Amino acid sequence: MIDYTLKFPDEATATEVLEPFVTTHRIDVIGVIQEPSGKTVKTVDGLVPVMAPIPGWHVNVRGDEVESLAKYQVFPSEPVRGWA
Numbered sequence: 001m002i003d004y005t006l007k008f009p010d011e012a013t014a015t016e017v018l019e020p021f022v023t024t025h026r027i028d029v030i031g032v033i034q035e036p037s038g039k040t041v042k043t044v045d046g047l048v049p050v051m052a053p054i055p056g057w058h059v060n061v062r063g064d065e066v067e068s069l070a071k072y073q074v075f076p077s078e079p080v081r082g083w084a
Contacts, residue, residue: 003083004061006072011057017072018059025063026083033058033080 008014011031018027037052061069062083 001063002065004066004069004072005074005076005079006059006061006069007056007074008059008072009056014057014059017068018061021061021063021066025061025066028060028062028081028083030058030060030081032056 006014008017014029018025021027033054033056034051035054036049039050040047041050042048058080060081060083
């Protein structure tokens with residue numbers, strides 16, 4: 001069993017590539033990930049970071065190794081979400 005952290009160019013590509021694995025693998029769709037842009041905005045609660053999207057459509061997959069998924073695999077130093 002292997003855990004994949006995947007990044008696709010868009011949701012449509014992810015859906016197409018992962019469709020054969022829906023019944024054989026666990027699929028955790030994250031979608032668009034936001035990160036601080038370096039800018040802040042003043043609100044009633046104080047300064048709040050302005051968020052910006054990280055390009056791509058992000059999905060975690062757990063299951064048997066699949067060679068075709070390797071080209072979408074990324075290795076984030078601080079994953080946004082992982083398996084429990």
